[in-house]
Each structure stands twice: as structure tokens, then as C-alpha cells.
Amino acid sequence: xxxxxxxxSALTKRLSVTLALAACALAGSASAATTLTVxxxxxxxxxxxxxxxxxxxxxxxxxxxxxxxxxxxxxxxNQYLTTVLAAKDSTLDIFLIDVVRTATFAAAGxxxxxxxxxxxxxxxxxxxxxxxxxxxxxxxxxxxxxAFTDAQFLYYRKDLLEKHKAKVxxxxxxxxxxxxxxxxxxxxNLQGFNFQGAPIEGTVCNFLExxxxxxxxxxxxTSAAAKQGLGFLVNAVKTKxxxxxxxxxxxxxxxxxxxxGNVLFGLNWSYAWAHFQGNSPQPxxxxxxxxxxxxxxxxxxxxxxxxxxWEWGVNAFGKNKAASVKLLQFMASSDVQKEMAxxxxxxxxxxxxxxxxxxxxxxxxxxxxYPIVTKARPRPVTPSYPRVSEIxxxxxxxxxxxxxxVDAALSDMKRDLTPLLK
Amino acid sequence: MTTPNPTPARRxxxxxxxxLLATLLLLPAAALxxxxxxxxxxxxxxxSLYLNKLTEPWLTGFVGLKQYAQMLEDPRFGQALRNTLFFxxxxxxxxxLVGIPMALAAHLPGRTRGLARVALLxxxxxPPVITGLIFAWLFNAQYGVFNDLLVRAGIIDEPxxxxxxxxxxxxxxxxTIIWKTSSFVALIVLGGLQGIPKEMIEAAQxxxxxxTQTFFRVILPLLAxxxxxxxxxxxxxxxxxFDIPYTFIQQAPAQxxxxxLGVYIYRTGIEFLDFGYAAALSVAxxxxxxxxxxxxxxxxxxxxxx
Numbered sequence: 001x002x003x004x005x006x007x008x009s010a011l012t013k014r015l016s017v018t019l020a021l022a023a024c025a026l027a028g029s030a031s032a033a034t035t036l037t038v039x040x041x042x043x044x045x046x047x048x049x050x051x052x053x054x055x056x057x058x059x060x061x062x063x064x065x066x067x068x069x070x071x072x073x074x075x076x077x078n079q080y081l082t083t084v085l086a087a088k089d090s091t092l093d094i095f096l097i098d099v100v101r102t103a104t105f106a107a108a109g110x111x112x113x114x115x116x117x118x119x120x121x122x123x124x125x126x127x128x129x130x131x132x133x134x135x136x137x138x139x140x141x142x143x144x145x146x147a148f149t150d151a152q153f154l155y156y157r158k159d160l161l162e163k164h165k166a167k168v169x170x171x172x173x174x175x176x177x178x179x180x181x182x183x184x185x186x187x188x189n190l191q192g193f194n195f196q197g198a199p200i201e202g203t204v205c206n207f208l209e210x211x212x213x214x215x216x217x218x219x220x221x222t223s224a225a226a227k228q229g230l231g232f233l234v235n236a237v238k239t240k241x242x243x244x245x246x247x248x249x250x251x252x253x254x255x256x257x258x259x260x261g262n263v264l265f266g267l268n269w270s271y272a273w274a275h276f277q278g279n280s281p282q283p284x285x286x287x288x289x290x291x292x293x294x295x296x297x298x299x300x301x302x303x304x305x306x307x308x309x310w311e312w313g314v315n316a317f318g319k320n321k322a323a324s325v326k327l328l329q330f331m332a333s334s335d336v337q338k339e340m341a342x343x344x345x346x347x348x349x350x351x352x353x354x355x356x357x358x359x360x361x362x363x364x365x366x367x368x369x370y371p372i373v374t375k376a377r378p379r380p381v382t383p384s385y386p387r388v389s390e391i392x393x394x395x396x397x398x399x400x401x402x403x404x405x406v407d408a409a410l411s412d413m414k415r416d417l418t419p420l421l422k
Numbered sequence: 423m424t425t426p427n428p429t430p431a432r433r434x435x436x437x438x439x440x441x442l443l444a445t446l447l448l449l450p451a452a453a454l455x456x457x458x459x460x461x462x463x464x465x466x467x468x469x470s471l472y473l474n475k476l477t478e479p480w481l482t483g484f485v486g487l488k489q490y491a492q493m494l495e496d497p498r499f500g501q502a503l504r505n506t507l508f509f510x511x512x513x514x515x516x517x518x519l520v521g522i523p524m525a526l527a528a529h530l531p532g533r534t535r536g537l538a539r540v541a542l543l544x545x546x547x548x549p550p551v552i553t554g555l556i557f558a559w560l561f562n563a564q565y566g567v568f569n570d571l572l573v574r575a576g577i578i579d580e581p582x583x584x585x586x587x588x589x590x591x592x593x594x595x596x597x598t599i600i601w602k603t604s605s606f607v608a609l610i611v612l613g614g615l616q617g618i619p620k621e622m623i624e625a626a627q628x629x630x631x632x633x634t635q636t637f638f639r640v641i642l643p644l645l646a647x648x649x650x651x652x653x654x655x656x657x658x659x660x661x662x663x664f665d666i667p668y669t670f671i672q673q674a675p676a677q678x679x680x681x682x683l684g685v686y687i688y689r690t691g692i693e694f695l696d697f698g699y700a701a702a703l704s705v706a707x708x709x710x711x712x713x714x715x716x717x718x719x720x721x722x723x724x725x726x727x728x
Contacts, residue, residue: 075672079692086476086697108476108695198586199675245563247586247675253564383477386693397675401586 034323035064040096041077042069044310048344056330063323074098074201085110085315093318094327096147096310099135099378100201100385106138107383111313113141117325128332131307131376132349138381143313145328148337148346150308151376152205153369154296155258155266155276159289160186169265172213172232172296179241179264192241194254194266195233197400199393202251205306206233206267207396208379212304213297218380218392219421221413228298230406234399247401261285267295269308273365274345292365294372307376309347341366347373384420391416463708469701476695489702499703501678502686509596509667509682510660516600517656518649521607528608529615542612546605554669557598561585588676595670595680602666603659607652614648615641654718661710664688683707 038053040046046067053065071077081095085108097105105111118124121142125133132146156168164182169175179192196202208218210232216225236242243249251268258266259275259282266272274280276290294303312331314324330336338353340346342362347369353359354370380388391413399409470489473481493499527538545553560567561584569581584594618641626636664684671677671685681689687707691700 082692082695086695104477104695107479109479198673199677200672243564245581245583245586248563248583248673250673384694386695390689390693394675394677397586401583401675403586403588403676 033062033064034320035066036093036320036324036327037066037068037091038094038096038327039068039070039081039092041071041074043073044069044096045344048340048346052331052336052339053327056327059330060323060326063327065327068092081110085317088317090315090317090319092315093320093324095313095315097144097313099132099146099307099309099311100389102136102143102311102313103138103381104383104385105313106141106143110316111143112316112318112321112324113143114145114314114325114328115141117322118142118329127334127350127352129349129351129373129376131373131378132309132311135307135309135378135381136311144311145325145332146349147310147312147331148340149349149373149376150269150271150347151305151369151373152202152209152267152269152295152308153305153372154293155263155268155272156291156293157264157286157289158291160264161291168291168293169296172210172298175265175296176232176236176239176241180239182264183241189262191243191257191263192265193236194242194249194257194263195236195246196249196251196254196267197233197237197246197397198248198250198253199390199397200250201389201393202254202267202269203396203400204379204389204392205308207392208377209267209295209305212377213295213301215298215301218417221417222410225298226410227406230396230399230410233396234402234406237400237402247397256282258290259284259286270345270347270369273363292368292372294375303372303375305372305376307378309349380421382421388417388420391420466701466704466708469698470705472698474696474698474701476697485698489699490706492699493702493706498681498686499683499706502681502683505679506661506663506682506684509599509663510657512596513599513603513663514653514656514660516596517603517607518653520600520604521652522611524604524608525611525615528612542605542608544605545602546609548602550602550665551669553598553602554666557594557601557666558585558669558673561594585670585674586676588679591670591674591676592679595667598670599660599663599666603656606659607656610648610652610655611645614645617648618644650721654714654721657714658711658718661714662707683710 038049040049046069050067053067057063057065070080078098078101081092081097084092085105102111106113115121125142128146129149131151132149133142136142136144136146154168160166160182161168161178164178164185166178166182167174169178175193183190183192195206197206207230210229211217211221211223211226214225214228216223216229220226233242233246237244237246254263254266254268255272255275257263258268258272259280273290273292275282276284276286278284278287295305297303312328314321314328318324332349334350334353337346337348337350338356338359341348341353341356341359345363347366348354348359351370351374354366354373360367379385382388395404395409395413398404399406404412471484471486473483473485473489475481524538524542527534528542529535559565561569563569563581563583563585566581566584568584569578572578573581582590584590622640622644623636626640631639662684663682667680667682667685668688671680674680683703684707687700687703690696690703
């Protein structure tokens with residue numbers, strides 16, 4: 001039998017977690033030690049969190065933390081959590097979830113509301129960015145603690161804009177005109193505009209952004225703003241600003257093509273930056289030539305973007321909720337957020353860190369990201385989000401593929417969304 | 423093929439303790455089967471009679487057959503059922519068209535036999551999800567190998583958008599499933615081929631049969647039992663197909679054409695968290711598989727009697 005204090009191998013992890021919990025249960029109050037089991041996906045870089053957890057353990061000798069990893073993709077993680085939580089399993093104390101899952105976890109009764117554990121909640125949350133807090137809030141209650149935030153940005157090639165004496169576009173029309181001009185002058189396979197059109201989450205965001213920046217909203221997807229937004233994406237493919245296979249473009253395809261120097265303007269999340277600068281398995285051809293800006297808008301409308309990122313939830317069936325919230329507050333503390341930003345380039349959830357010298361020294365681009373992340377908007381916060389997302393992404397992808405017209409895609413979307421968003 | 427066995431020597435009658443021992447030895451296996459098969463089956467059936475939708479957790483309680491009635495009015499269920507049958511017919515047929523020649527290549531002596539035997543095992547041993555991901559890459563519009571080959575061969579000018587063109591995505595999925603499942607057919611048929619006595623083929627050749635005649639008149643009829651077994655197992659797995667469609671629908675927008683019953687059940691339960699309705703859908707899929715199995719059981723029984 002393995003001792004619960006040694007680091008277990010992947011195979012025996014479940015077993016030893018159970019044993020550890022059993023040992024704790026048997027020991028009862030005699031040892032007074034609490035073991036918190038934290039679940040995260042293996043692509044969530046547990047190695048970044050491990051040293052932070054170790055520091056927390058040093059500060060709180062009564063609390064031990066075990067990381068449990070599973071599922072390489074967001075779907076696989078969610079599948080695992082769904083199985084565990086639908087069975088009201090108490091073995092996990094804390095889980096790291098995608099912001100879009102908050103409402104589902106809240107409605108299902110899986111995530112513990114944190115309000116009761118945070119006596120001065122409003123004062124405490126003032127220092128946070130509004131987007132991630134909004135995404136973690138359902139009917140006025142806080143169901144998760146933002147771990148790190150994210151948003152979609154407009155990445156552009158500084159060198160190409162300079163060479164062709166073009167400015168960073170403020171409107172989508174400017175973007176289309178600049179892209180067409182530079183694409184023509186450069187020739188070759190340069191893509192003027194790259195976005196995600198495969199039936200994935202990034203596509204949902206692209207569509208919402210196009211609609212928001214035209215003054216529309218998801219409440220009326222057959223509005224003129226939504227037509228204009230989806231029409232822009234479809235037209236970008238038709239006019240060859242965007243690749244013919246845009247309906248198959250996934251987030252990491254976008255990143256790799258930009259990194260290979262094939263893209264002038266591209267929409268992507270913050271993780272792409274580090275890859276472009278050379279911190280990547282693939283070689284980069286754009287190091288030092290990449291700029292980041294807010295998304296353009298239609299006419300005089302305001303820019304907008306999608307809130308991404310992940311958050312910590314506390315298992316409502318867990319046995320150590322108070323200790324769990326303590327760990328969550330530690331992870332959201334200024335010091336820890338700062339270290340995550342410096343060592344892992346995670347976008348902090350606290351406003352002040354976007355002005356922090358050490359953070360900006362490690363990530364100079366964070367300064368220009370701040371005005372964008374403060375304007376980031378959540379995707380629809382509803383327990384039925386998985387269906388909402390499916391309806392949006394399939395219709396947008398079909399329109400981008402050309403197998404549905406813009407009007408047909410939007411009216412199908414409206415028909416299916418209406419009963420879910422009422 | 424059955425070869426007549428010499429009558430076994432008369433054994434002494436079993437002692438009662440021996441029967442007891444046999445029962446005891448079988449108990450763990452029986453308990454395991456009851457635990458992992460019968461118990462979930464019964465709970466799934468029970469769940470299908472109750473509302474259990476975690477996105478609207480206040481909706482609970484016994485609803486009887488209401489969720490089965492819901493199924494009849496659910497156009498997505500109808501579509502998923504039609505898709506399942508459509509893919510079933512195409513891929514079961516396709517796996518025989520590819521599998522039988524593969525089995526012959528692996529059976530007949532020749533230079534390619536070793537290669538054919540390896541080729542036969544590889545798709546069979548590969549996990550279906552991996553197969554789905556690999557083929558999605560092969561069919562990729564921008565970097566896919568298939569497009570590259572077709573363009574080089576001058577068959578097409580522009581790369582095809584396999585996954586985002588509705589008809590092509592169906593074709594791509596059919597090709598993938600056939601590639602994956604043909605080796606199962608080939609393995610069973612190879613087993614059948616090895617049971618055919620050489621003398622019968624030699625006799626046919628002595629009588630002046632061409633190799634085509636030998637195949638259709640001698641080999642194929644003798645293969646009938648193996649083919650039937652392969653057919654039934656392939657049909658059951660086709661009805662339940664999940665992994666490859668699941669990987670494809672994450673890449674292709676024409677999901678209405680690609681979603682099988684297995685995928686719809688997964689989405690309803692694991693993604694939309696409607697466990698009650700997912701249970702009802704599972705019972706429907708179970709009934710469909712059971713119908714195919716009933717044909718199999720009848721076939722085996724009749725085969726034993728004849």
C-alpha cells in the first residue's frame with residue numbers, strides 16, 4: 001500500500017486519493033489535517049499551480065492539497081466532472097472550470113455559492129475585473145472564483161502595416177480594405193483576415209463579437225447587426241480575405257498559421273502571444289512583429305470582445321468547503337495572481353496588476369490588453385449554455401462553409417435559441 | 423466449419439461436489455456480469471421513467487412513458503435514427519467489399535501475404551477515437567494528405583473542403599468507418615477460409631473450374647457461416663457507432679447529417695445534462711441492438727439444429 005504522502009503515479013492517483021481521504025476520515029479530529037483535492041485538466045499546466053499550492057500548505061500546515069488531473073480537452077474534463085458530480089461524489093473539493101460552465105454547475109447544484117464564505121464580498125470583489133466576476137455570477141450569487149481571465153484580441157503584423165503605411169483598423173470596413181490592399185501587394189498565400197469558423201467555442205465568440213461590435217446582442221440574432229456581423233465573416237471567405245476552408249478553422253489552426261507568417265489580421269486568445277514570441281513547439285516567423293489591439297467595430301459602435309478564462313469552483317458535496325474557499329482566496333490574492341502572470345503569462349483577474357512593474361516587465365503587451373479585457377463581455381450565462389453554444393456554432397460554421405445562407409443560418413439559430421434564452 | 427470429432431471416451435458421472443465447485447467457480451463471473459451489465463441496464467430503464475434534467479433540477483418525478491412519447495415528436499431523434507441506419511447500411515456493406523479481398527490477400531500464399539496480415543491487424547487494433555482524429559487530419563482541407571494526393575494526381579484543381587461540405591463530410595466519415603471496421607470482417611473471414619479443406623479447392627480445379635468459379639461456387643458458400651457471423655456483429659456495432667462520428671462532428675458543421683443515435687445520447691446526457699431523456703434514448707438504442715441480436719440468436723440456434 002502506498003503512503004498517501006508520497007506523490008502517486010497517474011494510475012494509482014485515484015486510489016491513493018481515496019486512501020488519503022479514508023485515512024483522514026479514520027484519523028478524524030485527532031490529526032485535524034484536511035486534505036483538499038483539486039481537479040484540473042492536464043493541459044491546464046498543473047506544474048504552474050503545484051508550487052503555489054506548496055506555498056499555501058506551508059502557510060496552512062493543517063491543510064494538504066492533492067492535484068488530480070484528467071481529460072486532455074475541455075470536453076473530456078467536463079465529461080469527467082459531470083460523471084463525478086452527477087453521482088454527488090464528495091472526493092473532489094475544488095475544480096477548475098471554463099467560465100461558460102458556471103451557470104450549468106450552479107443550476108445543477110454542483111458548485112457551492114461562495115457568498116456566505118466572503119463576509120465583505122462587495123468590497124473584496126471591487127479589485128477584480130468585472131468580466132470574470134460577471135461570468136462567475138448567476139442570479140446575484142458568486143459561484144466561482146476567477147482563476148485567470150482571457151479574451152479574444154485582434155493580432156496584427158506590425159511589420160506589414162508599417163511596410164504598406166497602413167494604420168491599425170478601428171472599423172471592420174477599414175480592416176477589410178487594409179487587408180485587401182496588403183494581400184494584393186504581398187501576393188502569395190497571405191491571409192488578410194483569419195478567424196475561427198469550425199463548430200467550436202471560438203466560433204461562438206467570433207459571431208458574438210461581430211454582433212456586439214455592430215450594436216446587436218444574442219437576444220435577437222435576426223437583427224440587422226447580427227446579419228451584418230455574420231455577413232462580414234461569410235463575405236471575408238467569398239472575397240478571399242479569409243481562407244476557403246475557414247469553416248474548418250479551429251483556434252490552434254489560427255494560431256499556427258499566424259505564427260507561420262501567413263496571416264495579416266487574426267482573432268485569437270491571449271495564449272497565442274507567447275507562441276508568437278517563440279515560446280512554442282513550432283518555430284515562429286513573427287517574433288517581434290506582432291501587435292495586439294482591440295477588435296474593430298462597425299461604424300461608430302464600441303469595440304467588444306468575449307470573456308474567456310477559467311475559474312475555481314467549490315464542490316457543493318465536498319466536506320471541506322471553508323478550507324476550499326480559503327485556498328480560492330489565496331489563489332486570487334494579489335501575490336499569487338502576480339506570480340501566475342509573471343511565470344505563466346496568465347492574464348490576472350485583478351485590475352491593479354495590469355499596471356504592475358514586474359508584471360509589465362515580463363509581459364509588456366499586458367498594458368495594451370487592459371482596456372480590452374475590461375470591456376470583455378460574457379457569453380450567455382444560462383444553464384443551457386451547451387445547447388446555446390451548439391446552436392450558434394453549427395449555424396455560423398454552416399454559413400461560413402456556404403452550405404446555409406446568412407439569413408437561413410440566423411433564422412434557424414433564432415428558432416432554436418428562443419425557447420432556451422427566454 | 424465443423425469437423426466431426428471422434429466420440430469422447432465415456433467419462434465417469436460427475437460427483438455432486440464437482441457440480442458445486444463449478445457453480446462456485448462461476449459465481450464471481452456471474453456476479454460481475456450482473457453488476458456491470460444487468461444492474462446498469464435496469465437503472466437506465468428506471469431512469470427513463472423519471473425526469474432528471476440537471477439544467478432544470480426542479481423538474482423531477484415519475485413521468486412514466488412520457489419521455490418515450492417525447493422521442494416520437496423529437497425531429498433530432500428521427501434524424502439520428504435515420505443517420506444511424508444510413509451509415510449502418512453503407513459501412514456494413516463497405517466493410518464486406520473491402521474485408522473479403524483483404525482476407526483473401528492474407529490467406530492465399532504469395533509475396534503480399536505477410537504485408538496483408540499486418541495491414542489487417544492495424545486498423546482493428548487502433549482505438550476508434552484515434553482513427554477518427556487521424557482521418558480528420560487526412561481529410562483536412564488545408565494540410566490534408568488526401569487533398570494533396572488528389573491535386574498531385576491532377577484529379578482535382580482546388581483542394582476539397584471535405585469536412586465542411588455536407589455531402590463530402592458524410593463520404594469522409596463512411597470511408598473512415600469502413601477502413602476501421604473492414605479488418606474485423608477480414609479477420610472472421612480469414613478464420614473461415616482457413617477452415618476450408620484444401621482438397622475441396624483442388625478438386626474443383628481438377629474438375630476444370632476457373633479461379634472465379636472456384637471462388638463463387640466453392641469458397642463463398644463454404645464461407646457463409648463466417649460471413650453471417652461477421653455480418654451480425656458488424657450490424658450490432660454499426661447500430662451503436664459512436665467514437666468516429668463523435669470525433670467528426672467536432673470538426674464538421676453539417677452535424678445534422680453526421681449525428682448518430684450514440685452521439686445524440688452522449689450529447690443529451692453528458693453535454694445537455696438531461697439524464698432522464700438520455701436514458702430513454704439509450705433504451706431505444708438497446709431495443710434496436712436487441713432486435714439485431716435476436717436475429718443472431720435465431721441464426722445460431724438454427725445453425726445448431728441443422
